[in-house]
Amino acid sequence: MKKPLLVSFLLLTLILGACGGGSLEGEEVSITGALIGTDQDGFRAAFEPFMEETGIVVTYQGSDNFEQEIQIQMESGDTPDFALWPQPGAVVDAANRGMLTPLADLDIDLEQYQTDFSSYLVGLGTVDGVIYGGANAANLKSIVWYQPAEFEARGYSVPATWDEMIALADQIVGDGMNPFCFGMYSNGASGWLATDWMEDIMLRTGNGVDSYDQWVNHEIPFNDPVVKNAATLLSQIMHTEGYVVGGTDAIVSTYFGNAQDPMFSKDANGNPGCFMHRQASFITGFWPEGEKAGAGSVTTVFPFPSIDASLPAAALGGGDMWGAFNDRDATKAVAEYMLSAEFYNNVAIRDSNARLSAHTGFDTSLYAQPINKILGDTIAAALSANSFRFDASDLMPPEVGAGSFWKEMMNLAVEGPGYIDTALDTIENSWP
């Protein structure tokens, strides 16, 4: 009984040993992440040329429960080779727990990486000067959606400054219509849209990106005059009579994915429900089926207007970041490929793609959808000028960024401008 078993074990060891040769041919590299659906197909497609060339088999598995699953995998030590997190905070968190391999150990040219993706993006995945996170895709939030045809028909011009936007809004109200679409209900994350507004305003007031960074790192308190000024400007949009379609009730009650629908719904006089909707680039995925094709032409974007003219143009966005769990040779090869400009080629040419490369050297003319070219150029320009900033609420401690900040923005919307001080004080007190 014992002997044949032993022999078969020995044989098995021999066979397995033979497979692991010097070449990377047939090596497997696993990646998990939160991308699902068409995004998952796109991400998988990105590896096709790489797999053909090197013979490394890259498998990507997305899950809408990714963040819980990777926590459990890290606890148990059963990790994939890479994890692609939807925000860099989680990369820092994993690095702090000693789970990730520094990019230097993956033989990445760190200087080249910094020039390609901007020192700001790289800095988001850095812990104590050691770079752990690899930047990947980015999205742009500093945009306002509008329909050029509706603007032209009424003689409205695209506002370049905050004052012009307010003047335009007043004009639209005067014409008996509502200027803004604004809906921020989101199961379990209600209020994040208002935090985005706050961030965009913060980038354009005070000392621009400098005071923004101070705010994110809690070097100035949450109830600082600069922040209060931003909240006051936001409250002007939310609480001025007639500005938001459906009124204040609609702001807290409307699901963010449905928020832009009034723009597409014209009444008997041909007037849309609203004219402007400030929302990130991914909102196109929530539009009614018939409107999706018009993204970039029928319905397109103008940049979030500047507020303080002395500050340089800034862009707010978000993005993915990956971390590696080991330094195998195959892992190194995949990491290098993911940081190359070509990585996104195969993704960009897909019709269904809504994701944008964070690589400043990426050829934006490859994007199949016209809107993505506009957005991609804006992101690349902002990254090169080092004025691209990440969603502040994603960078703040989760008690604030995913807790009190969201919650108090909901309360602010309901309670009105008189609540600004209370809201900011409450958030300041909740900072751990």
Next chain:
Amino acid sequence: MREVTQQEKLMSIGISMLALGIFPLIWFLSQALLFRELTDAISRNLLVVFALIIGSSFIFFLFLGMDKIIKLAPKDTRDALEARMFVGPSLFMISLFLFYPAVRTIYISFKDRYSNDFIGFENYKWAFSDPEMIVTIRNQIIWLFFVVFFVLLIGLVVGWLSDRLNKGEAFFKSIVFMPMAISAVGASAIFKFIYEYRPPPLTQIGIINGIRVSVDRGPTLPGIKAGEKCMNNRIIDGEFKDFKNEDCLNPIGWLQQRDLSNLPFAENLNPDNFFSSILVNLPVNTMLLMLIMIWMFTGFAAVVFSAGIKAIPQEIMEAGQIDGASEMRVFRSIVIPYIKSTIIVVGTYMVVTVLKAFDIIYVSTRGDLETNLLAVKMLDEFSKYRNFGRSATVAVLIFVCVLPIIIGTAIREKENTRS
């Protein structure tokens, strides 16, 4: 039967300890150690093969070994030992998968975020001082009280009335029971559509708001029929019609209402008056979410109660009726006492279900706007705020709430078996 000697008694205790304690422990530990050493020593695939072979033979050798040891015991005690041998592993499994996690959760609840340092009762202080936690606990209490009460009440009434039906009782009961067949996730999705809100120019697709916007609040002008001025905005004859009018009611985001302030009849309530201040602050969204659970479980309660009522001997009911008791009196003095234990069982089941209530909140609001419950809060603390200590604390709170019920049930079981 001859007397068991002292020596034999000792021998059997010794052997039972050896057979049911020491031997399984050594056997188990040896396997664990073997695999711990093997994990790093041999390749993964080989390890899987190993684990399959040894894992499948593990139980076999365990019982074989225990049996061999028990065979050494005196004949008279062997039967009892063998019985214990078969109960033993399941007891062990229960303690491994239930008792150990429970103890460890309590242990973690005294530690910080990542379970590094002990922080004493900090997490418990947080649980009873954090405004969000207080709202969560408040909601849990409201849920416990209202859901259990209404499920029992409506269930009893429906069960009693359906028993009075001359025909179609089975049909009626199966209709009431139907929601039970829908999962909580499905039921929440259905109700989400009922409460759905769209910003005004859009067509209201939720039935409540659909009816609401058709209500004409102003004095109906002569010549204009009611329901003509106010209607759900929709495409009529190929043209989108907007029935915007001052007299029409606005739609309401029902799951976003934390109080009654947006409802017209609450406008005249005086918030300084104690009673009306409770009404003004009535958490509408929580109430509407509770409705989902009441809707789901009423049928279950009704069917169970109806079975209990059927078991009441006809003679007692008739005796009551002959004595001139009214229907209400029969219900109160005969039916209720007779099915008391059924009511307690259903009540217990409902209390535990409400304490575990997770899916309704998770699907509908995810705890936003003060609708959270403890079970969802526990997950939020774990995955959203990544605070393991606090998450464990919330889990312990739920456990503590369930504890009296478990003890109560155990006591009742004991009484039942005794009588």
